[in-house]
Amino acid sequence: MEESLVTLVLVCVCAVITGAILRVLYLVWFKPKMLEMQLRKQGIPGNTYRPLTGDMDDEKAAVKEAWSKPMKLTHSIIPRVIPYDHYMVKRYGKIWFKWNGTTPRVNICDPDMIREILVNKSGHFIKLKVNPLVMLLSMGLTALEGEVWAQRRKLINPAFHFDKLKEMVPAFRTSCIGLAERWEKLVSAEGSCELDIWPEFQNLTGDVISRSAFGSSFEEGKRIFELQKEQAVLVMEAARSLYLPGFRFLPTAKNKRRMFIDKEIKRMLREIISKKLDLMEMGTSANDDLLGLLLQSYNQNTTSKDKTKNNGITIDDIIEECKLFYFAGQETTSVLLTWTLILLSIHPNWQQKAREEVLHTCGKNPPDFESISHLKIVNMIIHEVLRLYPPAIVMARQINKKTKLGDITLPEGADVWIPVLEVHHDPEIWGEDAGEFNPQRFSEGVAKASKSQNAFFPFGWGPRICMGQTFAMIEAKLALAMILQRFSFELSPSYAHAPYTVVTLQPQYGAHLILHQL
Template sequence: MQESPKKKAFFFLILLLSSATFLGNFPWLTLLLLLFLGVSLFLFNTLWLQPQILRWKIQRQGIKGPKPSLLYGNAPEMHKIQAASMKASSYAGEFVAHDYTSTLFPYFEQWRKQYGCIYTYSTGNKQHLYVNKAELVKEMNQKSSMELGKPSYVTKRLSPMLGNGLLRSNGHMWALQRKIIAPEFFMDKVKHHVNLMLESAELLARKWDEAIEAQGGEMAEIAVDEDLRSFSADVISRACFGSSYSKGKQIFSKLRNLQAILSSQSYLFGLAALGFLPQRKHKGIASLEMEIDTLIWEAVKKKEASSAEKDLLQCILEAAINDESMDENSSRKFTVDNCKNLYFAGHEATATAASWCLMLLALHPEWQSRIREETNQLCPNGQLDAESITKMKMVTMVIQEVLRLYPPAAFISREALQETHIGHIHVPKGVCVWTLIPTLHRDPDLWGQDAHEFKPERFANGISNACKMPQVFIPFGVGPRLCVGRNLAMVELKAAVSLIVSKFSFSLSPKYKHSPAFRMIVSPGKGVRIVIQRLKK
């Protein structure tokens, strides 16, 4: 039976008090000793006792995991496993292997094979619980946001990028923000934006037409990533903020630069052991954060002064102004933080999903043909519209399969804000729970032996019939914190893919290098390059 950490702490305290009693006749030494005692107890409690208590509570339930070091937990081992994996692995030429988890997150895969689908590990003084069991993920769906919230240490690391907006906040602030933002993404409102999505996609198609003409008039090689980012940025800007991408170009560019810096400082295990101390920021982060905040606020004030039709930006601003708990500075931060969240989530994640979609369709031209046939049936005049987009089954199946194999968000991360249970597991307050989405999405026991293959037909009868437990299909998250923009993202992807496939046929360029990379989201590390050919009318 493992000895309780509290007993060890008690003996340590007795030893220190005995020393203080012995030196009681020496006031200065006593003062120094008491100061040393206070600091020692604080460090002892923060770095060893509390993490050890949490680990002990988890381990006594029969949950095992790798042994941590004193100050850094399992972070050094994670770095070591990652370095060995990067050295040993390489994505080979034209071969496209869809299972990238063992390359991007080799420590999670190694421990999963060693300890099973549930294990515990630590980074610094944070204790984590890895859960990749379908029944327990289903249970997580049913937990309130007051029980499982966003991990505080991740929020701290990503605050320059996302602030305390909807994606990272907890409690009252999260509930207020969701109440404001979620209704703007209900399907009845999203349908009103389909025409502007198609207009943005037409701009992209015209650009590719010009590239074909410039490269001889037959075909062209295109690096799609930046064009898809421009398309997605244009949609989110016009739909939510009443402006075009050209006006928000500086904001998007600086957000991408900030994303690159934050991604290089991995928040999965790159934490200092003294995580309770303020961390010195990368020299570029503070200036980028200030520039982004200033640009967004200038756009907000310009919008406030105009008499244009009310949009999401104005809804956020009004809510901030009308909330009695906020002063002027709080209102500004509330507005700016949520704009950053919407710019990032509505732009980068959707553009990345579109890139993966074109990569997989380039590999599987038969699905281009199926989408094209359905488009011709629904739009005999060749003009896509809101009604036809919402009826397209083939493109919906393709997008769902793309999101299964390449979900932009790799993890569901939660922190127990109070003592709670996930199935049979007691989760102590303060423990962070992690679920690796790609592993669930490729589990042969749930999806069949072809789980690693691109087969959109598995979604022919909807998500509920695609696998044994549909609750594990979670490209947009789980439970109360399900992504509010999922309707917009799905319709936007359908509009872009349908229009592109209706105008072009395409295949993968010989220059394409399959290299998924984790940069806050899983994106094509070296971009997606395709060879396009204009379809004959």
């Protein structure tokens, strides 16, 4: 009897172990090889699958080499920013696949196919599933799918309504005036000074976010921004490395730092939320900013028996939305303004054209919503900067069901890789001067700027297009107009041209300019 029981136990253990081994073999070898076979049948070229890591080690080595030194002062930045993808394009052409661990990522450059992916009428292109360490940066709206995403977006959307953004302009102006006055003090003694504008614009956009979305000044949110920036570096390192299940629980130095930052950010946001709730209960705080709208829904939800009726939002959900807005709202506009001033320093003729337009439209008065809407040249310049230096250089989607895309059929389990930077620099789409700074191409609007109406998407496309794009554009135009009114600027001899990515496209060694008082 006992021997039979022992035998049965051993058989069960062996069966479990055998099942686990077969499962691992399927995930690590058989499934990737089947996906590779299906892609090659479609005529899509790519590297041969290598177990577990795929192309990740080669990609990391290429990035390390490319980012080890600055580049020449040119806008042809693809070889430095995405060196491995650049190598794949030269080897295979515009459509190919690479291996992100055990998952093939199919590079799609055709604008019409990209539009189909981002509009996603089929519902087969879903947000990419990332490892838990990457999700520490934010699990807000961008991480949601389906009905939950639709409800959350509907809840947040009023905060970005056009009329609401017009009401935020005074807060934008207050922050921009503070920046301009600080710069005037720096240049007043000598008439000029050298300044790294990258941290300056990070502070500016952080202040704008805090004032307009949370009713606080930058100082209250400064520690959150600093921690979010550090977390972004740690998260990108995790994203470029192979993740094994359970690794996040190992007490490595970086894991402990990631978890500490996450807890600290959540603690500080809880304090801000608690203060806002108290003020709302006393009737001394409006509930029409982003945080107020979210908390209004939370208050309804806590008193409603039907949680789905009120979006089922919790304080933890609100914290994640705040994390997302703090990071995305600050990073997108700060990098846009930084690259705009760098490019206008390289191309002083366009700087002068923009300044003349601002002075003609606004004079020396602080620009307002009405005046910036008439800044056509400034608008053209910002669009050209977004083309050459888009904040997000790639987008990705996961395929959850075998689906037809153009004349190819993509298998379930593969990813699609949308190279924004590559499409924005494609000479076949933008002409032979695609690598040059030429705002004139946008003189008749975005639709007529290229040979394809779907080739410009710095803020994404379709139902998941960035909600904050108008917010970012208004803020950027106000700041740029105010700077052009008061200063001229040129590159410092110490400036090193080195675009690279830490979630967004940033200047690796800062952005050192010489400011001159006008």
